[in-house]
Structure formats: structure tokens, C-alpha cells
Amino acid sequence: MARIVIIGAGISGLAAAARLGTLGHRVTVCEAAPGPGGMVGRLQRDGFSFDTGPTLLSLPAVYRDLALKTGKEPLEQLVGLTPVDPESHHLFADGTALTLPNASRGGVARALDGALGAGAGERWAAVMNRGRAVWEATRRPLLEEPLPADTAPLGTDPYPAPRHGLARLLGGRARPTLIEVAERELGGDPRLTALLTECALRFGLDPRRAPAGATVLPYVEQTFGVWAVRGGLRTLVDVLVARCEQRGVEFRYGARVSPEDFPDAELVLRPEPAAAALPGRFSVLLALRGPRPAGTPQRTVVHTPRPREEFAALFDAPAPHELPTVQVLRPDDPSAVPDERHETAVLTCTVPSQAEVDWTAPGVAEAFADRMLARLHAAGLDLGDRVLWRQLRTPADTERETLSPGGAVASPALAGLGGAFLQPANETGEPGRYRLGQAAHPGGGLARAGMSACVVAGLVGPA
Structure with a gap:
């Protein structure tokens, strides 16, 4: 049994603590704030309740896995989880309104044809198909596994550029950015461009510089769906804290600490701060x-x-x-x-x-x-x-x-552009010290924060 100190009771720290406690380790979580949650906050006033951070959940499979691996209970038994349908409603500058169904790529294509004109759905579906190729190429190395020592292969964008027009003439030498995908492959339609770039902006990515592989972000939402948690996402924090306590995790709140404060700890897990210049x-x-x-x-x-x-x-x-x-x-x-x-x-x-x-x-x-x-x-x-x-x-x-x-809000790790969009590896190179959280591999967002915890727990292993 190792003595493990986790600095920060954000969603990734809680998920890691639950997994490591289940693996038999003695875990202490130190949090500078008066309570847990980090960016997943809640404000209550006059009978109203608000999430002050993320509000919807994508890839709930991450937390379904966590629930089962740490307690053999389905996530739906712990929180009220419902698909958001319609997934979103969009109001564009020219007055066009578009409503997209949840977790239905065929339904999205039909909605686009109905709102934006025939052919819009086909163009969008072709880009999402290439987003699927990115997902299949990067799901394991960028989400489920530790960042490899040799990251050179991840410096190449796996987005499969269509073999026609300018892309064919370039012979694959120039990999497009996200905005170039919109301009070349979505017909220059400003509404389709807005739909593609909005997802990147939510993650703090510049569409003019983000690799074309960022198409994986809307692909994931439209394929696996978006979900709401009854009582708000803060309910997920409450569930994780309870699971940690069941696994013997100790919490210390109001404790602003650093790894140097625990010379006798065998392992220290700490969050990686986002760069202040990010949005x-x-x-x-x-x-x-x-x-x-x-x-x-x-x-x-x-x-x-x-x-x-x-x-x-x-x-x-x-x-x-x-x-x-x-x-x-x-x-x-x-x-x-x-x-x-x-x-x-x-x-x-x-x-x-x-x-x-x-x-x-x-x-x-x-x-x-x-x-x-x-x-x-x-x-x-x-x-x-x-x-x-x-x-x-x-x-x-x-x-x-x-x-x-x-x-600042951390962005997800993306392949391409020479590795500029990769997040720091979970292993620091210093024995017994690991990074986790939204600004460490595999990046920002609730799903990736949960994946970061899973990767780190796998690196540490059982007691």
C-alpha cells in the first residue's frame, strides 16, 4: 500500500482518488478551497441553483466506467442522467434557425438540409466522416493510454484530407487548419463554418490555428450524444466525494500545499495549471x-x-x-x-x-x-x-x-501541427510525481479530466 497525496479536489483529483482508493492505496486529497469540485461549481440563491462551470456531459462512458470500477454500480443508479434532445438550437447572423437532434448523425444531416438547403447535410456528413477517422486513429494514444515517449507520430494530423481540388494538387503536403476545412470542404457556407468553429471556441481553441483533427470534437458530440445530470453536474462531484469516502480517502480542505510539503509521500499527483493566455x-x-x-x-x-x-x-x-x-x-x-x-x-x-x-x-x-x-x-x-x-x-x-x-480553461489534446496541441504527459520524469487534470494529458473537458485520472491510476497500479 502506497501513501498517495493528490493536490486538488477537482473532478480529475476526485476521480483519481476513487480509483486509487479502490486499488488499495492510502490516499489523501488536499484542496486549497473550502470544498471539492474545482471548476465544477454550484451557486444556490433564493431557491435557484446554477452550475457555475460545465453544464452538460459528453462521453458519459468515462464516468460509467468509473462508477463500475470503483463500486460495481451503474452511473444511472447514482445520478439522474438523461440525453439532451434536441442537442442544440442555433441562431445564425442571417436569421437562419437550425435545430440538431442528439446522437443522430443522420438526423443532423437531414436537419441541415432542411434549414440550410439541399447538400448542406452531405457536406457536413463528409467532414464528420473524416472526424471519425481522426477519432479511430487517436482514441487510444490521445485518450486511453499514457502519452508515448516518442510523440513524433502525434505531431502529424490524422485528418484524411479529401483527394480532390487544391488538396489533391498539394499532394498532402499541407495539412489544413479547422477554418480551412470549413472553407474548402463546407462550401464556404458561413453557417456551416460557424457550426464547426463554435465547438472549437468552447474549448478555447483558435479555429485559424487548430489542426483539422479538431473536427473530432463535433464528431464525438453528434455521435455519442450530450447528456444532462439532474441537479446539475455538481451532483457528479457529490457522488465522487461519497465514493472516495467509501474507499477510505482522506480530505483536507483549506490546505494550500505543494509537492515539497510531502517528502514522505511515496506518490504525489498534482494538477497542471492551464496557460494564463488561454481564453x-x-x-x-x-x-x-x-x-x-x-x-x-x-x-x-x-x-x-x-x-x-x-x-x-x-x-x-x-x-x-x-x-x-x-x-x-x-x-x-x-x-x-x-x-x-x-x-x-x-x-x-x-x-x-x-x-x-x-x-x-x-x-x-x-x-x-x-x-x-x-x-x-x-x-x-x-x-x-x-x-x-x-x-x-x-x-x-x-x-x-x-x-x-x-x-483560463484548458483545451483538449489534439494531434497535428508538430505536437503543438499536445498536453504535458502524466509522468513528470521525477519518481513518484504525476500530473493529472484538465491541462495535463489528455486535456480539458469533463470527459478528458476523467480519462486523465484513469490513465494515472493505470500508471500507478494496484497496491
Whole structure:
């Protein structure tokens, strides 16, 4: 039995602690905050409840595996897990509206043909088929296994460029970026381009620089589906804490520590901080009077009419953008409201981190929140007259609560571009020291954080 110290009670630290406790190790989790969860937070006020971090779950198989491996119980026995259908509703700058079904690539193609015109579904499906090739090539080395010592093969983008037109003339010498995929393979349709790039922006990726293999992100969502947890994703944290306690894991909260504080520990697992220059997230939590209208999509995306300007405002000369892409989350969850006469909504944008923009400066956050609500109003989705109160969440709040530099959100690991999009390996090269979490292999997002824990537990092995 090894004495293992895990620094950080975020979702990856909790998942690793549950797995290592089950393997027979003596595990202590030290967390600087007053409680667990990290970026998976919850705000409760006046009978309303909000997730303050991630709100929906993709690849639930990661946590189904965790539930079974640490307790022989199905995940659905521990949390209320339901597919989000429709998966999303999109409002584009030209007034087009598009509703996409959940976990149905054929249904997505039909919806695209119906909303954007014949042929749109076929073009999108062809790109998603190439996204599937990326998934099949990278699933094991980039998600399920430790990063290999020789990462050179992962420096090559496995996206199979179509063998026609410019791609054929180039003879495969130039691998496209995500935005080039949109321009060359989606017919230049600005709506299909917005659909492809929005998924990358949510993960803090610059579509102009991200490899074409980033098409795997929408492929995974549209193939395996998106899921909601009753009570919010914070419920998943509660379940993991309970599982850890059942496996004898000790928790120390309010403990700001470093690996050097545990010279006698045989193993130390620590989170890898995201780079402060990466984007963060800005959220507006809305308590609304009036019931949730029947048939309201849980996720609506209001796309910017000026995508190139938005990319520049995020990655070139960071500043709050005048017309940002806004995601609107309206959970179909009675436990999130005081009664059936109220509703919650969460507006989110990808924004520059606190290291790039001072979100605490007077008026900056309030002005941006007003801009987000104005974007909804212009798109015909006006919630302003229903607002009882609102609460803002900026990258400065994320930085203060999670110690993530600048409140930055980590991106997933991607193959391609010489390995520029790989995350640091879980093995540090120092005996008994491992990295885990959203900014370590295999990268950001709830599913990858859970995979990071699984990889590290496999490296450590049983007691």
C-alpha cells in the first residue's frame, strides 16, 4: 500500500482518488478551497441553483466506467442522467434557425438540409466522416493510454484530407487548419463554418490555428450524444466525494500545499495549471420569473455575425468583443428552481482570460453582460423582461476560486501541427510525481479530466 497525496479536489483529483482508493492505496486529497469540485461549481440563491462551470456531459462512458470500477454500480443508479434532445438550437447572423437532434448523425444531416438547403447535410456528413477517422486513429494514444515517449507520430494530423481540388494538387503536403476545412470542404457556407468553429471556441481553441483533427470534437458530440445530470453536474462531484469516502480517502480542505510539503509521500499527483493566455469563460446566471416554455431547447447558440473579429478579439489583441457568440443554457430540471413558476438560464461566452483583460475593472463585466443580453434580444430570444436578478461570473472568479492562472480553461489534446496541441504527459520524469487534470494529458473537458485520472491510476497500479 502506497501513501498517495493528490493536490486538488477537482473532478480529475476526485476521480483519481476513487480509483486509487479502490486499488488499495492510502490516499489523501488536499484542496486549497473550502470544498471539492474545482471548476465544477454550484451557486444556490433564493431557491435557484446554477452550475457555475460545465453544464452538460459528453462521453458519459468515462464516468460509467468509473462508477463500475470503483463500486460495481451503474452511473444511472447514482445520478439522474438523461440525453439532451434536441442537442442544440442555433441562431445564425442571417436569421437562419437550425435545430440538431442528439446522437443522430443522420438526423443532423437531414436537419441541415432542411434549414440550410439541399447538400448542406452531405457536406457536413463528409467532414464528420473524416472526424471519425481522426477519432479511430487517436482514441487510444490521445485518450486511453499514457502519452508515448516518442510523440513524433502525434505531431502529424490524422485528418484524411479529401483527394480532390487544391488538396489533391498539394499532394498532402499541407495539412489544413479547422477554418480551412470549413472553407474548402463546407462550401464556404458561413453557417456551416460557424457550426464547426463554435465547438472549437468552447474549448478555447483558435479555429485559424487548430489542426483539422479538431473536427473530432463535433464528431464525438453528434455521435455519442450530450447528456444532462439532474441537479446539475455538481451532483457528479457529490457522488465522487461519497465514493472516495467509501474507499477510505482522506480530505483536507483549506490546505494550500505543494509537492515539497510531502517528502514522505511515496506518490504525489498534482494538477497542471492551464496557460494564463488561454481564453476563459464569462457567464451570466439569470433567475427568471415565469415557467420554462414547453419545448424550449436546453442549449441555444447565438452565432456572431463577425467571426473573424471574434477570433482576433480572443487570440490576437484580446478584448471584450462587441458581438460575441453566446451560448444559452436553459436546463429542463425542476430541482434548479424554487417552483414551476420560475426558470433559470445561463449565458456563456468564451472570452480573454483575466491575464489579458481586467474583468474586475469598474463597469467592464456589467457592460459585457449587457452586450450578451442585447445579442439575445437581436436574435429574437429576449429574456430581459423576465429577469428577477442576475449574477456574473468572470475569469477573475475562476482564478480566485480554482487558482487557475487568469481563469483560463484548458483545451483538449489534439494531434497535428508538430505536437503543438499536445498536453504535458502524466509522468513528470521525477519518481513518484504525476500530473493529472484538465491541462495535463489528455486535456480539458469533463470527459478528458476523467480519462486523465484513469490513465494515472493505470500508471500507478494496484497496491
